[in-house]
Amino acid sequence: MGAKAALENTLTDEQMTVWRDGYRLHLVAKGVPTETAAELAQRTAYRADLYPITPGIIVPAESKPAPKVSKRTERLIQTAAEIATERPDDEDRAYMHSIMCQVGLPRSKVDGTSFERHSGGAALLVEAGKLWDGRQFVQQEIPYGPMPRLILAWMNTYAVRNNSPEIPVGESASEFLRLLGQKNITGGKTGSFTTFRKQLQALSACRMILGFNANGHAHTYDGKPIKHFDAWISKDERQRPLWPGTVTFSRDYYDTLKEHAVPIDLRAFMELKGSALDLDIYTWLAQRLHRIDGRPVVLYWSNLREQFGQEYRGKEADKDFKKKFLPSLKRVLAVYPTARVKQVTGGIMMMASPPPIPYKE
Numbered sequence: 466m467g468a469k470a471a472l473e474n475t476l477t478d479e480q481m482t483v484w485r486d487g488y489r490l491h492l493v494a495k496g497v498p499t500e501t502a503a504e505l506a507q508r509t510a511y512r513a514d515l516y517p518i519t520p521g522i523i524v525p526a527e528s529k530p531a532p533k534v535s536k537r538t539e540r541l542i543q544t545a546a547e548i549a550t551e552r553p554d555d556e557d558r559a560y561m562h563s564i565m566c567q568v569g570l571p572r573s574k575v576d577g578t579s580f581e582r583h584s585g586g587a588a589l590l591v592e593a594g595k596l597w598d599g600r601q602f603v604q605q606e607i608p609y610g611p612m613p614r615l616i617l618a619w620m621n622t623y624a625v626r627n628n629s630p631e632i633p634v635g636e637s638a639s640e641f642l643r644l645l646g647q648k649n650i651t652g653g654k655t656g657s658f659t660t661f662r663k664q665l666q667a668l669s670a671c672r673m674i675l676g677f678n679a680n681g682h683a684h685t686y687d688g689k690p691i692k693h694f695d696a697w698i699s700k701d702e703r704q705r706p707l708w709p710g711t712v713t714f715s716r717d718y719y720d721t722l723k724e725h726a727v728p729i730d731l732r733a734f735m736e737l738k739g740s741a742l743d744l745d746i747y748t749w750l751a752q753r754l755h756r757i758d759g760r761p762v763v764l765y766w767s768n769l770r771e772q773f774g775q776e777y778r779g780k781e782a783d784k785d786f787k788k789k790f791l792p793s794l795k796r797v798l799a800v801y802p803t804a805r806v807k808q809v810t811g812g813i814m815m816m817a818s819p820p821p822i823p824y825k826e
Contacts, residue, residue, distance in 0.1 A: 481511060488516040497545050500807070501799045505542050537739065544736040545799040553730050553822050559622040562718075563725035564589065564675045564686075566752040570614065572741035573776070575607040584772040586678035594670030594689070608667040611741045612660055615645045616668060617690070618734060620712060625726050630692075630719040632712050645738075669712070675721070690718040727752040728822045733800035740793060745773060747797045747821075750804055754818035765812035 485506045492502035568582040568589040578593040595602040620632045634641045642661055668691065675686040692715040714722070729751050737743035749772075766783040774786035791808065798804055805816035 484511055484516070485509065491516045492546070492549075497549055497802050498798050498804070501545070501795055504795060505538070505545070505799065508538055509542060541736060541796060541799055544732055545802065548730060548732055548800055549802045553732070557731050558626075558822055559618050559729050559731040559734055560625045560722070560726040561618055561621060561729055561748045561751075562675075562722050563727045563752050564677050564721075565617070566727050566748040568772070569741070569745040569748070571607060571609040572745070574609055578604075578607065580607050582772075582775065588674075588676040590674040590676075592672045592674075593667065594672055596666055596670045605667045605670040606663070608664050608671060609741075610660075610664065611738050611744060612645075612664040613668045614741060614744050615734075615738055616661075616665055618729070618731075619645055620714070621722055621726065622731075624714060624719060624722060630714040630716065632714070634712055673718075686717055686721050688715050688717045690714060692716075728820060728824055730800070730821045733797075733821060736800050737796065740796075742773065742789065742793045743796055746790075746793055747801060750797065750801060750806065750815075750818075751821050754804055754806070754815060755820040757815060757817040759817075761814050761816040763809060763812055763814050769812065 488509065489502050489506035492505060493499055497505070564587050567584045567587040570589075570591065571580050571582075580589075580591045582589050591607055593605055593607050595604050597603075620634075623632045624630055639658070642658065645661075672689050673686075677684050692713045727748065729748060733747060734744065737747055766787050769790060770777055770783055770786040773790065774782075777783075777786040779785075794806070794813070798806060801821050803819045803821070805818045807814050
């Protein structure tokens with residue numbers, strides 16, 4: 466047994482409390498929000514690489530083992546500390562369309578061929594499309610979940626960085642999945658590759674109508690974000706010759722993207738990729754907080770549910786949504802340490818905050 470493991474197994478509950486309190490202050494000093502730091506510290510077992518042993522603690526010969534935390538929590542802690550202490554560089558700068566920061570794609574599978582979401586002066590309508598497979602037009606589903614969000618973020622980022630609507634997507638599907646941070650590529654009906662294929666096809670076939678109010682006028686973008694896509698027509702979809710190689714944005718989508726691109730920190734976005742709700746809250750705060758001018762903004766649970774939880778219905782809809790939203794918000798705030806957001810009676814309060822990554826002049 467290594468020294469660190471031995472120490473984890475010898476600290477008493479009282480000593481772990483002392484260490485966690487020190488670690489909490491350590492996180493706060495690095496810029497992690499106070500409430501988030503307290504929760505992370507409470508759920509973390511002793512690790513010298515995160516925060517050294519508090520001076521004065523005497524290690525006894527025997528003690529109960531410290532509780533363990535999940536790998537996801539460990540990664541969140543590490544990413545939060547990195548973002549709080551290291552300024553983002555150009556490689557950390559990614560982009561999302563501002564309208565889709567306000568009204569995101571569905572987070573779970575949609576029954577039917579259309580989906581609509583509204584938030585204030587912005588709205589999104591998604592209609593499922595069809596792709597030609599060489600023999601017939603095949604109905605696709607509405608894109609949903611984290612995967613199409615990752616795909617769009619990656620392609621948006623390439624388009625903005627390179628000032629081009631044509632985006633190379635690697636020499637194979639597996640390579641593109643790795644670009645999206647999917648290291649363990651699996652097959653089968655529910656594997657990462659199958660999910661990726663279905664969601665990219667759904668995204669490529671769908672029609673999106675973006676509505677937004679600006680300068681006293683109502684504007685509508687109506688079209689397909691992706692202009693050209695080569696569908697797979699073989700059972701072995703991962704073969705290199707069957708991969709499209711490039712995806713081309715439609716001119717309308719590309720032009721509106723260049724005008725309304727919201728910078729996000731790629732480190733945070735990739736850390737939150739396991740939850741579509743986490744990604745939606747993060748991108749929403751990224752485009753909203755720095756535009757608050759003057760007094761803080763209070764949003765009540767009914768407002769938040771209308772934007773993020775339309776699927777919640779019934780007498781306890783706001784309460785059920787709140788149980789889902791608050792843990793997600795805490796994860797987001799861990800990787801957006803400069804965000805000034807706190808829970809208040811009946812909802813949340815948002816205060817003017819710097820964007821997670823500065824806009825380029």
